[in-house]
Amino acid sequence: MSDHPSTYVPKTGIEKWLDSRLPIVRLAYDSFVDYPTPKNLNYWWTFGGILSVCLAVQIITGIILAMHYTPHIDYAFNSVERIMRDVNYGWLIRYVHANGASMFFFAVYVHMLRGLYYGSYKAPREVLWILGCIIFFLMIATAFMGYVLPWGQMSFHGAVVITNLIGSIPVIGTPILTWLQGGFAVDQATLNRFFSLHYLLPFVIAGVVILHIWALHVSGQNNPAGVEIKSKEDTVPFTPYATVKDGVAIIAFLFLFSVFVFFMPNSLGHADNYIQANPLVTPAHIVPEWYLLTFYAILRAIPDKFLGVVAMFGAIAVIFALPWLDTSKVKSMRYRPVMRWFFVIFVVVCLGLGWCGAQLPDAQVIPGFPSFNLIDGQLNSYLWLTRLFTLYYFAFFLFIMPWIGLKEDPLPVPASISEAVLAEHNKKKG
């Protein structure tokens, strides 16, 4: 917290010399050693640390991959396979990078849902939340462009589908599309600029992450009780308490990461992306990576292409507005008996949308079950299941959040973090 006075005392001569010129050791000490963290943080709070690890892993492996990759439509695919075969431990670096993207998104979704459940977006943390939303948006852009780089069938046709969405904007869509693609089709110019931007954006993300952590250290961390820090009794110093807990979680996360990298490295990818891009052959079924399926499903739920694009971007934009959509005075859903159920539905709906995004829209949800045609689709189809889920997705933010916040009778909130910890301790003892 900003009002927390610095307790750093430079001991050695060089530390004293540096401290009076650039107090960088002081900054690190105050931020990661002495920084007071609420003592009731649970394991859901370790995902911030996990995400920092993910970003570092992606940047380091990415820089090495860029040393061997060729951003040319004739050589990109083969240069990636050359990394797998002829670069020392290239297979490891590439599989870590490819699976790292999935791990990064898995962690960011947990991190966001944690913020949603415990009300971490509420005052005074609105800017912290928005910075997080910006990071998420940049991650989507970065991941999408990264997926194009191996120049496989799914890379190419995915890039065609997604860039063409821009073309559906009335009047200005087509010129923007041409500008974005660097020509009239996805081609060499597109691949080359995607490579350039894919290298640039992670550093932009790193910059916003610094702002995100800065904002976090100004407002202080939220916690499962959702009540602010009131006294020193409520906190423990970041080191060793939070560092060791984050360490446990990071190692467990790396274990999961390693299972994918070493034993099922292609299970999260699509077989078609091992076929070199061919503009003349369109894959039977174009799907994005799993972590974007939820938004892809929302895009397809709307009968009009442009409105579909609006809905897809709206689904991300609405997250930015969350701090002003929630009307409840209580932060943590632990004390919101009604809202927590709508939260559970929301999680199920997001997973459901992801599932629907991977299905053919016309396929029957319940095979053989009779249905009828309604707005250009059979009722018993993934199209309509997706529409139902999409409706809930938006209703959750735009109606349920504001409405339940006003109507609900929250449970009594503990007076302080210490009291919450004590109550839990007594409950465990019985």
Next chain:
Amino acid sequence: MKSLKTIGLKTVGALIAATVMASAVPALAAGGAQHAHEPKEGFSFTGPFGTYDQAQLQRGYKVYREVCAACHSMNLLSFRNLGEKDGPFYDPKFKNPNDNPVVKQIASEFEVADIDSETGDAITRKATTSDRFPAPFPNTAAAAASNGGAVPPDLSVITKARHGGASYVYSLLTGYKAPPAGLKIAEGQHYNPYFPGDLTSAWSGDHKHVPAGGVLAMAPPLSAGQVTFDDGRESTLSHQAADVAAFLEWAGEPKATLRKKTGVAVLAYLLLFFGLTYASYRMVWRGKH
């Protein structure tokens, strides 16, 4: 607010039920291909500890060389790869595969195009271990012209580029059968229940029972006795298909054995590290909870 809570609970229940139903019965696309399966004896390389069977890779290379290579390129492979660790002709006596006499011998059996550095003339010369496998056709147009308009796909990463991997290759090669009555097969096309496709338009029978699979330009390439195995293994269709599928699996993922071995060590290390860190966590937090 009691009623709100009940509504919430009921909706959760309904949604979970819907999701479970949706996931339990995956939608069947029209047609679809028959599910690929392994050979009866299985593949040695499946599972977290599976490794390549070198004898099988050698037999598989022979099937590729004598049958597949007539039409299919393998552009990503060099002859030296054959003698690398875990490869078909790896010999611990020759850590550098370029010194491996078997690999040298194999390479020298091929002619590759080159430019005479003295005169600049286009020439052919004997391949060396560092050369790539030469492609059977000079370009895709020539490949298509010789194969009824269909370009035989490059086989370098075919097991990663198809759902089912090596099992798919095995199933396709052994799965050719006469088309069911009512299925119209065009001249130069061949029916295979494992080939992904949609036969709805070629099917004159009940539209609810369109046969699985698709048609492809490749005629059944393997038959019993076609390749003589040097190690005396009986040359059945299944054996040839299994061996070449294993060879292609290696070609697509030559570092798989090293990857899995590294993985076991990494997981063991992480497990140990986790135990130590968790113990430290318990010690540090004692009395704070």
